[in-house]
């Protein structure tokens with residue numbers, strides 16, 4: 001069974017576009033609790049995007065999923081999702097995608113991620 005250690009979210013819906021927020025998952029189970037509009041669904045949608053490459057229903061090329069550029073007062077906002085998962089059965093190795101930010105660095109972990117902009121298609125990163 002694959003488990004997820006952490007997810008990093010930046011510039012997605014209400015998540016800040018300047019800093020990556022890191023959520024650590026606990027074993028054996030993690031409960032996501034918070035007030036309405038605090039971002040619970042966004043975390044789940046980010047897990048889906050990073051693991052399966054699927055945007056939420058109705059999110060055209062990231063519109064409505066990436067943090068709103070009007071809220072950020074910028075012409076364009078970049079969204080980024082990083083997901084860290086342990087590789088227990090293979091030699092320590094990081095999968096080849098873009099270099100992760102420091103908080104995620106680990107020799108016994110593998111990375112998957114997705115990047116996109118408010119006006120562009122999403123890609124692995």
Ligand SMILES: Nc1ncnc2c1ncn2[C@@H]1O[C@H](COP(=O)(O)OP(=O)(O)OP(=O)(O)O)[C@@H](O)[C@H]1O
Nearest residue numbers: 013014035036037038039040041042064066067068
């Ligand atoms: N494109 C966007 N840019 C900035 N903020 C956004 C964007 N889309 C949604 N939001 C904000 O994100 C929040 C919605 O987050 P989310 O639906 O993940 O919350 P939730 O905790 O699941 O809420 P609920 O408990 O009501 O289901 C709201 O505060 C909304 O205003």
